[in-house]
Amino acid sequence: MHLDMQKGVYYAQLRVPKDAQKVIGKTAFKRTLQTRNKLEAQQKAIPLIQQWKAEIDTARLPAAERLTVQFSAHRAEIRELEQKLSRSSLPQAKHKELIELKALIEGIIQDDILATHGATDGQELSTEQLIESQETYMLATGQTMPFLEHLDAYLEDSQVEKKTKQLKRTQIANYAADAPLLSDATHQTIRDYIRKMSKVRGLSNKTIKTHLSSLAVYFEYLRVEFSAVPQDRLNPFKDQKLPEVNRKAAIKAERMAFNLEDIQKLDNALRLKAMGNNADDQDLALYDVFTFAIYSGARREEIGQLTVDSVKDGVIVIDDAKSKAGIRTIPLHSKLKPLVARLTVGAEGSDFLFRKLTAAQYGHRTDAIGKRFGRTKKALGYDK
Numbered sequence: 420m421h422l423d424m425q426k427g428v429y430y431a432q433l434r435v436p437k438d439a440q441k442v443i444g445k446t447a448f449k450r451t452l453q454t455r456n457k458l459e460a461q462q463k464a465i466p467l468i469q470q471w472k473a474e475i476d477t478a479r480l481p482a483a484e485r486l487t488v489q490f491s492a493h494r495a496e497i498r499e500l501e502q503k504l505s506r507s508s509l510p511q512a513k514h515k516e517l518i519e520l521k522a523l524i525e526g527i528i529q530d531d532i533l534a535t536h537g538a539t540d541g542q543e544l545s546t547e548q549l550i551e552s553q554e555t556y557m558l559a560t561g562q563t564m565p566f567l568e569h570l571d572a573y574l575e576d577s578q579v580e581k582k583t584k585q586l587k588r589t590q591i592a593n594y595a596a597d598a599p600l601l602s603d604a605t606h607q608t609i610r611d612y613i614r615k616m617s618k619v620r621g622l623s624n625k626t627i628k629t630h631l632s633s634l635a636v637y638f639e640y641l642r643v644e645f646s647a648v649p650q651d652r653l654n655p656f657k658d659q660k661l662p663e664v665n666r667k668a669a670i671k672a673e674r675m676a677f678n679l680e681d682i683q684k685l686d687n688a689l690r691l692k693a694m695g696n697n698a699d700d701q702d703l704a705l706y707d708v709f710t711f712a713i714y715s716g717a718r719r720e721e722i723g724q725l726t727v728d729s730v731k732d733g734v735i736v737i738d739d740a741k742s743k744a745g746i747r748t749i750p751l752h753s754k755l756k757p758l759v760a761r762l763t764v765g766a767e768g769s770d771f772l773f774r775k776l777t778a779a780q781y782g783h784r785t786d787a788i789g790k791r792f793g794r795t796k797k798a799l800g801y802d803k
Contacts, residue, residue: 423449429456563600566591566595566603567643569644570637704773714755
């Protein structure tokens, strides 16, 4: 433990490596722990040592990246100070102390920004440098906020599957690539982004709506959890008009249900593939899952998650559905009984019913055969 004792009082200390001393401005960190009790000193020292090590790590970063980390920390400090200053019961002396501390942090930020231009005063900057410095200052002091500032916290708080979290992260990050600041989120900015999603990326209105929904929920999260958005400010991601579409073309492009002839055509193609000389385990698994889906009406991943115990006493129990409403019991069709009998030979009750399937990212077991099914459909002339 990094402890030292002077005149009976414990101090926390940590040597600063040589490569970080110039940035940090000292050769060692040291602070009194104001205790003579060693156990108490050790407990008090832990957060200090962690903080100092983080400062050393930051000092070792490239200059631009180091400033980004430092400004993020300053922004958090100022936000905390502003929350304390907003308390009506705050004593006048404490209010003055916090105002002075806030001004000190803002002064440090200003000096750091000027130093990046090799200057000590704003009058030494060109017009372009001055504009850039003002934008950086507003960002560092929290007057403006990066749109992605609290994305990790938002996703951590979201009670959804990992795959859904990753989808939300991608959707929100894609928008932020065009509009990096929270203040950029205006009605017109969103209109432009909708136009880009539609015209440049070729997304359907349905997909655009899912993007806007993710962004709208995150925007409200910033309002409620961090007071980053004023209560009277409208959510620009809500109530947006989507691009006009050709209704006839939209109806034609809409996914249609397979009819009996389609199902027979697909069944024949998948069966021939599964029984062919070059077939592998996944070809057979795809045909088995397809057959099970036809006679049960269950979703692909619902089938992939079934265990041996899920199919017994003449029924199929779906208990791993996309929603609560999807949890259900289905009568076992007579056409599926030989298939279930084959799949359960030598299996334990907790084993997956379709044991040849392999788990992919996020624990999904049917992604691979889903892609194979897609290729088969395309080869037969569907999805064109």
